Amino acid sequence: MNILQQLINGLVLGSGYALIAIGWTVLLGAARLVNFAHGQLYMLGAFVAWAVMTKLGVNYFLAVPIAVVALGLLGVVLQGLMLRPVMQQNLTSLMIVTLGFGYIFQGGASRLFGGDPERFVSPLQSAEIRIGEIWFTWQDVLTLVGTLVLFGVLWLVLNRTRVGAIVRSVAEDPKLAQLFGINAALVYIGVFVFECAAVALGAGLVAPRSPILTSMGFDEVILTFVVVVLGGIGSVTGSLIAGFGLGLFTALFGALVSSAYTTAAAFFVLLAFLVLRPRGLAAR
Amino acid sequence: MTFRHLANPLALLLAALAYFVPALAGGSPVAYGACTTIAILAVMSYGADLILSYLGEVSLGHTIFWAAGGYAAALLSVNAGWSGLPTAAAAVVVAMVLAVVLGLATLRTREFVFSLVTYAAAVVAMEIAFNWSFLGGSDGIVGIPPLTLAIGSWSVSANGNDQLWPIAWVVLMGTLLFIHRFRHSRLGTSALMVQMNPDLATALGIDARKVRLGVFVASAPISALAGWLYAYQRAYVGPDMFETYFLVLMLTAIVIVGRRLLLGPLIGTALIIVQQTFFSIGGDGDKIVLGSVLAAILLLWPRGLVGLWTVLRSRPGAPTR
Numbered sequence: 001m002n003i004l005q006q007l008i009n010g011l012v013l014g015s016g017y018a019l020i021a022i023g024w025t026v027l028l029g030a031a032r033l034v035n036f037a038h039g040q041l042y043m044l045g046a047f048v049a050w051a052v053m054t055k056l057g058v059n060y061f062l063a064v065p066i067a068v069v070a071l072g073l074l075g076v077v078l079q080g081l082m083l084r085p086v087m088q089q090n091l092t093s094l095m096i097v098t099l100g101f102g103y104i105f106q107g108g109a110s111r112l113f114g115g116d117p118e119r120f121v122s123p124l125q126s127a128e129i130r131i132g133e134i135w136f137t138w139q140d141v142l143t144l145v146g147t148l149v150l151f152g153v154l155w156l157v158l159n160r161t162r163v164g165a166i167v168r169s170v171a172e173d174p175k176l177a178q179l180f181g182i183n184a185a186l187v188y189i190g191v192f193v194f195e196c197a198a199v200a201l202g203a204g205l206v207a208p209r210s211p212i213l214t215s216m217g218f219d220e221v222i223l224t225f226v227v228v229v230l231g232g233i234g235s236v237t238g239s240l241i242a243g244f245g246l247g248l249f250t251a252l253f254g255a256l257v258s259s260a261y262t263t264a265a266a267f268f269v270l271l272a273f274l275v276l277r278p279r280g281l282a283a284r
Numbered sequence: 285m286t287f288r289h290l291a292n293p294l295a296l297l298l299a300a301l302a303y304f305v306p307a308l309a310g311g312s313p314v315a316y317g318a319c320t321t322i323a324i325l326a327v328m329s330y331g332a333d334l335i336l337s338y339l340g341e342v343s344l345g346h347t348i349f350w351a352a353g354g355y356a357a358a359l360l361s362v363n364a365g366w367s368g369l370p371t372a373a374a375a376v377v378v379a380m381v382l383a384v385v386l387g388l389a390t391l392r393t394r395e396f397v398f399s400l401v402t403y404a405a406a407v408v409a410m411e412i413a414f415n416w417s418f419l420g421g422s423d424g425i426v427g428i429p430p431l432t433l434a435i436g437s438w439s440v441s442a443n444g445n446d447q448l449w450p451i452a453w454v455v456l457m458g459t460l461l462f463i464h465r466f467r468h469s470r471l472g473t474s475a476l477m478v479q480m481n482p483d484l485a486t487a488l489g490i491d492a493r494k495v496r497l498g499v500f501v502a503s504a505p506i507s508a509l510a511g512w513l514y515a516y517q518r519a520y521v522g523p524d525m526f527e528t529y530f531l532v533l534m535l536t537a538i539v540i541v542g543r544r545l546l547l548g549p550l551i552g553t554a555l556i557i558v559q560q561t562f563f564s565i566g567g568d569g570d571k572i573v574l575g576s577v578l579a580a581i582l583l584l585w586p587r588g589l590v591g592l593w594t595v596l597r598s599r600p601g602a603p604t605r
Binding site (some may be wrong): 028034036081082084085090091092093095096097099100101102103104106107108110111218219220222225226229235261263264267270271274275 | 392405536566
């Protein structure tokens with residue numbers, strides 16, 4: 001086994017995890033909302049891009065933005081439906097509601113797109129780069145660079161702009177923020193739309209690695225959850241680091257121990273972490 | 285004459301009536317199949333109900349106990365030739381051991397972290413069941429013999445849903461009795477107090493962690509016994525017992541009528557299974573129906589159909605009480 005190759009695989013995997021998780025990190029940090037439909041949104045993002053490509057003949061680089069916009073619009077609808085319990089911060093109900101949404105998406109997608117595995121092809125997936133013994137694809141480069149850019153922009157928006165200050169103030173204390181004339185409902189919708197759009201982008205970049213199925217999405221939720229908790233709930237920088245850490249861990253675990261049990265292994269790391277440091281990496 | 289005195293004969297009458305429901309519904313194999321399935325899945329839901337209604341947490345890991353019961357029955361009856369009662373005891377023990385482990389691991393978690401850890405545990409358990417040949421791997425375990433219960437020289441064997449129904453009925457009635465007793469037990473009332481007012485509970489000397497662990501461990505064998513019966517009904521267990529279908533069904537069955545109602549999960553399960561058995565619009569269509577019912581109930585009438593009834597009654601112009 002080539003260690004350097006596994007490190008590169010780990011970084012690529014990790015950037016994918018971080019990218020899929022980023023929407024959740026922001027949603028959880030700003031709205032304290034957990035979206036159990038996250039995995040199904042990932043699936044929908046991949047299938048919308050795939051459908052636009054195969055049925056309408058649009059090319060990959062246009063199909064992914066279309067999927068991002070489509071999922072963003074879906075986010076507006078979903079958050080509109082959930083607005084009352086969101087404003088009441090009825091978190092128990094919301095968790096179950098999003099689980100219901102996920103189940104609707106799974107059934108609906110399977111009806112719409114069929115139950116067979118499909119090939120969602122990116123032209124960059126077959127463009128390989130070889131340096132000596134190591135190899136990777138241009139798709140890997142795109143995922144890594146895309147993730148770093150998105151995280152950079154997001155960090156700047158949250159920490160250096162007025163929009164970011166508004167989101168952070170709602171996260172801190174929604175009632176007090178409303179007293180200062182901030183429309184918390186609008187912030188919640190915005191954050192939810194970001195989550196849906198970001199996971200669609202994640203699907204657009206990551207899903208071409210393997211065949212896509214309407215029943216997929218469960219592993220993505222677990223890995224996202226591990227990234228979010230390890231990174232410290234709501235911490236953008238923390239989840240980037242946690243994403244890379246988890247990526248390296250899964251690449252090495254898959255190569256050295258067993259690739260069938262990587263999700264299980266990631267979960268046991270998480271359990272150990274929850275027992276030792278319940279508040280995550282970002283906790284002081 | 286208080287209501288309490290009346291309640292027992294009434295409950296007994298209802299329980300006896302319930303026994304004849306499949307016969308009254310025509311006595312066809314379909315009727316017996318649907319009623320047995322309703323009983324099994326209702327019992328499964330009561331396990332999760334204990335957590336959702338009385339602890340106020342959402343356990344997404346009860347498919348683990350449900351599957352553990354099924355796998356215990358399958359492994360021991362197929363490989364070791366055990367009969368029904370020992371496999372039931374094994375199902376209960378296995379579920380309780382798993383519940384202690386998962387309960388201790390989640391002891392310090394609340395709200396969404398608790399839900400996510402239990403959810404993740406279920407996904408990981410499915411991965412293990414899917415890959416581990418001891419548990420049959422992705423093929424599962426086939427050829428489970430008909431359920432045989434033997435006490436001393438007396439024994440009964442259940443082949444087919446019409447013979448399985450009396451056993452399912454007994455398990456269901458036993459579960460209802462257990463839940464009824466739990467609601468009035470020290471553990472049940474402590475759990476409600478921990479949920480409603482944790483500070484008061486602590487002030488009264490209740491150890492919230494002990495209560496949470498206690499309820500969690502008490503809930504696991506209920507779902508496990510349902511899984512145990514399900515294994516005999518289908519004569520097969522496999523990783524499909526971890527499917528989201530069962531999770532969504534449990535939660536929908538609990539919230540559809542209203543939380544903290546003794547008969548709520550039973551009526552909820554009955555409504556869902558009747559739709560899926562007699563008014564099905566295809567597997568994927570039924571998924572959409574089930575998910576929509578779950579989301580719609582919580583978004584429109586968070587207290588369930590009982591809440592809807594209160595809304596209708598208090599509407600201006602409606603007949604006064």
